[in-house]
Amino acid sequence: MAYVATRGGERAIEQSQRLFREEMGTITAERVAEIRRALPYLIDRVMGEASLYDEDLAALALAQTGGELYEAVLLLRSWRTTQPRLAVAAPVTQEGLFTHRRISAAFKDIPGGQVLGPTLDYAHRILATEVLSDQAYTPDPVEPAAQPSPARQPSVAAWQAENDLLSAAPADPTAGNDIPDITREPLLFPSKRAHTLQSLARAETGGVLALGYAAQRGYGQAHPTVNELRLAEGEVMVQHPRGTTFSAGRVKISQAEVVNKKGTQLELGFAATLGWNEVKVIAAATLDLNSEGAAKGSATEEEFFLYHTEGVESSGFCIHFKLPHYVTFQSSLDAMRDAKTKKNARQAEPAE
């Protein structure tokens, strides 16, 4: 038996990491800055799933992991663990958002107007292959509208509630420290409303999409209409211990309202996340819309979708199957062989 086997394991680990990192080479501040500048939507996705809003750290995580998204999110989440919490920001309301894009599929026009904002929705998806032959691609400049659209607008659901089409959720007076926090308490069921929304906000985009899509295709009870989709910036207002309130900066936010007709009222599903990620919030709002009364064990049941869209947990568990399992396997083999021996012995007995 190798006395120095322990060191052998450690050497193998070290070299395996070197092999991985060799491909990315030296990481410089310039590289991180370029990732941040060139890939804002990827940065947003990573920040949302990490529930940590810092574009530089997100870009660094992407640089350090070579774009392995699950690794990048884990890197940010575990860094987050080490950070003290200094304050709880004031709630950001829909009507207070600095809105860049706001559309509704429910109405042709809405109070405040349909604001298309930045999107590729109507773009023809054609690769700019000329770039590869050294012809830089420079997008045409934006021509500002004669009349800028209002920066702050009410939600469509608020209008519907005024017109008795939808019963607005009762205002939740919980504030500050008292708001349940999924990063400091375990998720238990029935889930607290804050925990549900927080879990969806930091859920893995692909996972939310898969389950949300299943619900949209017909495995859910409710068919979503996008009442409002909004890309915006929110002001992070915190209170200084001296009592003054100040802005700690702005964060990009996406949010979606989806509705479904239920009797004479509309029912509402809602989701929001840090960063701009439209697919995620529409899919998540669909899950929220479908969760009430969903059958235990169905994909639209809260416990099912909240557990299974947690990207750090699901990806970690998935890759853990690479770890050796030979002790448990041995234990199962032993039971199998013994059962087989017993079975053979029974068959060998003469019939009575």
Added chain:
Amino acid sequence: MGAYPIPSEFEARTNATYEALMWALSRPGLPRDLPSAGQAGIIETLIDRECAVYCEDADMAELAARSGAVLAAPEKADHLFLSQPPAQLTGLRQGSDMYPEEGATLVMPVSLGSGGTLRLSGPGVNGEVTLSLSGIPQGFWAERTRVMRYPMGFEVFLLDGATVIGIPRTTVVEVL
């Protein structure tokens, strides 16, 4: 990352306090040494803004509040730092069958080594263990047995200076 990190004084103190509390509760009736006398060390080891705490001593209440904990009435508190044994036990938090861990933790002063004798048995006790202490009124232990229905219940830490003894809800306490 170069040299190994060195624990701050706070870290070293709370680490050692927790170790004593953990072993005290794991081995009911066996005294453990805390790094410092009194309740303050236990508060800084266990209490933060997630807790609802009842403190009888004003200094302790201030310490608990500084950690961000909410100061609460005894029946709402998850941790009670008492200057004397509670007058009654029926109102204390005992958790539920679903969440027995929501039962309270009581920390209270006693004098160890003299006074009435108790015999303990249950998980963590190798057979049985006896200890002598004073400062707990007659009937406390019988009342404890009467009000708790396992797995619901509460834990008691008995504190004499820098010595702590743990009595989890699983411990059977007989007054000899």
Added chain:
Amino acid sequence: MSLKSLTKDWEPMSYGFLDASAKCEIRRKTLKAIAVPGCQIPYASREVPMARGWGTGGLQISCTLINPRTTVKVIDQGADDSVNAASIRRFLSRVSGAPTTTDTLKADLIQSRHRIPEEKLREDQVLVLQVPNPEPLRPVQPNMSIARQMHADADYGRMWLQLYEQIVRSGRVMQGASYPSLVHGRFVMTPSPIPRWDVPKMHMAKHLTILSAGREKRLHAVPPYTRVEPLVFDDVPYQVEEHGQLTCTRSGAKGYFMNEIPQNDGTSTYEVSDSELGIKTIQKADGDTVELGDTWYQDGEMTQ
């Protein structure tokens, strides 16, 4: 009050990685786990610099307990040299400066995946077991909310039924590792995926066992001198793996849990799973001075 009074001096990393509030929570939850043996206690479970499913639950317990005088041993599948054990050991030492050992007898804190060492643990030792799935009821009830209610009601009927059906179908209980066990006569727990061989070591043991599932955010504990009884029927006794008569081809150790090594000729040889026990056995045979502790099994039979 100023902002500064609410914060602490900047550190690139807290001692033991976890910050003070994470440790506070784990301390509180572990105390309750000790107070209600075998009951799964939910906790927030912070992300740590390892992937979920790779020992993050055990790691959070170890990071909370560790100090510069804690001697740490880490094993995976019984072996100190397994890559993930080496990785966790290196991390623990890196964030705490704690000394490490491979010798079970010298360790204060043992973090393990899937095994309990063969040498008996003492009253001053803590065993931290990594747990992938803390819920023994999952095979009969995957929904955690319903399973929690079943624990609250001590409703273990379906668990028994499952074991009974296995006996009817296969002539024996087919559970391999993770054998469901009743703790202090009240809660059915999973002992984590340790082989059946290791479960009796938990019964009335001298050491403290803390089991922690980071991904599933649950921890439970078995205090010293606590009853841990595998679920069995009176007339179908508990059966550990038939390893009592096997001999390790490398060390000559006999009567312990073994790893089966398939051979080219279709047969198998065996190596002792507790790698340190194998090393000690070889050292002893070589005439080195080495302290071999008392083992739970002697001549392939459980003592106690």
